[in-house]
Amino acid sequence: MVLSKKLDMKLNRSALIVAALFAAVQAVSAADIVGKITLKGVPPVEKELPLDANCGKLHPAGKPKTRFFVSDGNGGLADTFVYIKDGLTGKTFEVPAEAKVIDQKGCEYAPYVSGLQTKQKLSVKNSDDLLHNVHATPIVAGNKESNQAQLPKSKDLVYSYDNQEILMRFKCDVHPWMFAYVGVVDHPYYSVSAKDGTFKISNVPAGEYTIEAFHRKGGKLTQKVAAGATANFTFEVKETP
Amino acid sequence: MDSSKQTNWAARFAAMTVVCVLALIGIGGLVTSKGAGMAVPDWPTTYGYNMFLFPISQWHGGIFYEHTHRLAATVIGYLTIILAVWLCFSEPRRWVKIMGLAAVFLVALQGLLGGLRVTLLKDVLGVFHAALAQVFLCWIACIAFVGSRWWKTIQANPLEFEASRSLKNSFFIATTLVFTQLILGATMRHQHAGLAVPDFPLAYGKIWPPTDPVFVDKINQSRIDVRDFKPITPFHINIHMAHRVGAFVVLATVLLAWMKARSGFSPSHPLRKLSNFWLGIVVIQAGFGMFTVWFNKPADIATIHVLAGAICLLTGVLGSLALARLTHLATIHGNPLTAATPRVTQTTAIT
Ligand SMILES: [Cu+2]
Numbered sequence: 001m002v003l004s005k006k007l008d009m010k011l012n013r014s015a016l017i018v019a020a021l022f023a024a025v026q027a028v029s030a031a032d033i034v035g036k037i038t039l040k041g042v043p044p045v046e047k048e049l050p051l052d053a054n055c056g057k058l059h060p061a062g063k064p065k066t067r068f069f070v071s072d073g074n075g076g077l078a079d080t081f082v083y084i085k086d087g088l089t090g091k092t093f094e095v096p097a098e099a100k101v102i103d104q105k106g107c108e109y110a111p112y113v114s115g116l117q118t119k120q121k122l123s124v125k126n127s128d129d130l131l132h133n134v135h136a137t138p139i140v141a142g143n144k145e146s147n148q149a150q151l152p153k154s155k156d157l158v159y160s161y162d163n164q165e166i167l168m169r170f171k172c173d174v175h176p177w178m179f180a181y182v183g184v185v186d187h188p189y190y191s192v193s194a195k196d197g198t199f200k201i202s203n204v205p206a207g208e209y210t211i212e213a214f215h216r217k218g219g220k221l222t223q224k225v226a227a228g229a230t231a232n233f234t235f236e237v238k239e240t241p
Numbered sequence: 242m243d244s245s246k247q248t249n250w251a252a253r254f255a256a257m258t259v260v261c262v263l264a265l266i267g268i269g270g271l272v273t274s275k276g277a278g279m280a281v282p283d284w285p286t287t288y289g290y291n292m293f294l295f296p297i298s299q300w301h302g303g304i305f306y307e308h309t310h311r312l313a314a315t316v317i318g319y320l321t322i323i324l325a326v327w328l329c330f331s332e333p334r335r336w337v338k339i340m341g342l343a344a345v346f347l348v349a350l351q352g353l354l355g356g357l358r359v360t361l362l363k364d365v366l367g368v369f370h371a372a373l374a375q376v377f378l379c380w381i382a383c384i385a386f387v388g389s390r391w392w393k394t395i396q397a398n399p400l401e402f403e404a405s406r407s408l409k410n411s412f413f414i415a416t417t418l419v420f421t422q423l424i425l426g427a428t429m430r431h432q433h434a435g436l437a438v439p440d441f442p443l444a445y446g447k448i449w450p451p452t453d454p455v456f457v458d459k460i461n462q463s464r465i466d467v468r469d470f471k472p473i474t475p476f477h478i479n480i481h482m483a484h485r486v487g488a489f490v491v492l493a494t495v496l497l498a499w500m501k502a503r504s505g506f507s508p509s510h511p512l513r514k515l516s517n518f519w520l521g522i523v524v525i526q527a528g529f530g531m532f533t534v535w536f537n538k539p540a541d542i543a544t545i546h547v548l549a550g551a552i553c554l555l556t557g558v559l560g561s562l563a564l565a566r567l568t569h570l571a572t573i574h575g576n577p578l579t580a581a582t583p584r585v586t587q588t589t590a591i592t
Pocket residue numbers: 107131132133172173174175178
């Protein structure tokens with residue numbers, strides 16, 4: 001009995017060592033790309049959403065506003081989709097088994113901007129006690145447009161797309177202010193900037209890459225960066241042409 | 242008894258249908274203006290319900306416009322069937338009966354187009370749906386018109402033959418241009434991209450706006466609208482500008498028609514009055530077009546613009562038909578230019 005317990009511990013320890021070694025190798029060959037998205041200039045004032053009575057009731061504190069330039073007030077810019085644009089050619093990546101989720105809550109989509117890998121499942125749920133229609137409006141050939149009803153408490157609608165599209169729009173035509181944007185890329189190396197503008201693309205294999213930061217209103221910026229390095233981007237508020 | 246003295250109730254029913262069709266075009270226009278065309282994803286059902294049983298409590302947001310449009314369209318469908326059956330029994334002229342039956346075909350096709358636009362997710366079908374709505378409106382109006390007392394009792398005045406023929410050509414050309422202009426407008430509206438050019442009379446501060454990719458990107462990024470329209474493309478800008486040019490062309494041709502009517506007919510002549518009305522409504526329509534731009538395409542103004550457009554077309558079509566009738570009557574009653582005496586007393590057979 002005692003002997004077998006010792007052996008067990010030994011086995012456990014060796015398993016631990018192997019795991020630690022594996023992790024160390026991983027750490028050497030894969031690293032995060034981190035950075036911050038900054039907005040220069042004064043963005044236009046966000047507009048109040050024209051909620052109807054039913055949706056208005058879900059926001060007793062006041063109507064929410066558009067989310068064109070979401071920021072922490074210290075120059076950080078949220079909702080920027082950052083992804084590896086070049087440097088992964090020829091590589092294929094396993095499709096994550098887990099579905100990404102977008103919720104409809106208070107007649108708004110959450111998250112507003114998110115990412116998805118090609119062929120990965122995207123689940124759209126309805127947490128509201130009223131009906132929505134989920135209208136996916138891709139423009140890249142091969143990604144299929146669809147428009148489906150989603151009654152309250154009905155099951156999630158599941159989507160998946162075969163081709164890259166930065167950014168694909170989802171909308172509700174019952175509530176014409178409801179939009180969600182999804183960056184569809186054929187690899188798992190993407191991120192969406194947080195309110196303070198920071199982003200992190202995790203576990204990038206060693207190498208040199210071109211990454212692109214895409215903001216719906218700011219435009220797109222690219223730069224070359226190595227796995228493990230930092231990449232900062234600065235968008236400028238453009239004047240109305 | 243002289244049949245021309247009798248009230249043609251079927252024709253009056255057709256006229257009433259015309260008013261209803263105009264209302265339906267207004268509701269349809271509102272659906273597009275509100276961006277609610279896809280608010281009910283299924284067809285002919287509504288969120289899985291039989292469309293007549295869809296609970297009123299659920300008629301909110303965009304569903305209200307789309308669902309009302311579907312119900313109102315059904316009413317027009319029934320009115321058209323009633324009209325066609327009525328004409329089959331009461332109308333002596335075979336071609337008018339056929340017009341009634343053709344109207345049923347048109348309304349069915351129109352309903353099908355509307356449904357396919359929803360289920361096939363094809364914005365372009367919306368353009369055909371909008372264009373066919375105008376054709377249908379004019380078709381029913383023509384049925385009403387050929388059943389009217391004017392149509393049956395009017396006598397061609399040989400002295401007005403030349404003026405009629407010349408005015409007819411002007412009306413034909415201007416009406417065709419109005420229809421082209423309506424199609425341009427519908428194409429623009431069914432892009433669901435909002436205003437492609439936000440200023441007037443200039444376009445992005447220029448006589449003709451640039452459409453290079455850098456400029457277009459810049460426009461799209463600076464657009465801030467709660468409706469978050471599709472991005473503008475050079476095509477959208479070009480079609481918008483074509484609609485502006487079209488407006489000037491239509492104004493000019495309708496003005497020309499008005500001037501011809503003014504020189505060729507007495508002030509009390511119905512065609513004079515119709516030309517006055519036509520010029521007036523076309524000018525008002527141009528005004529609504531400008532307001533649509535200046536106020537950033539609000540749904541109510543944009544919808545009134547659609548309705549006024551329909552009335553412009555309707556006026557042109559009825560005027561053209563009246564002139565075609567006048568010139569036709571003059572021709573079948575002999576060449577008025579060589580006739581020794583005007584045959585103004587001759588009653589016209591119903592042809
Ligand atoms: Cu909704």
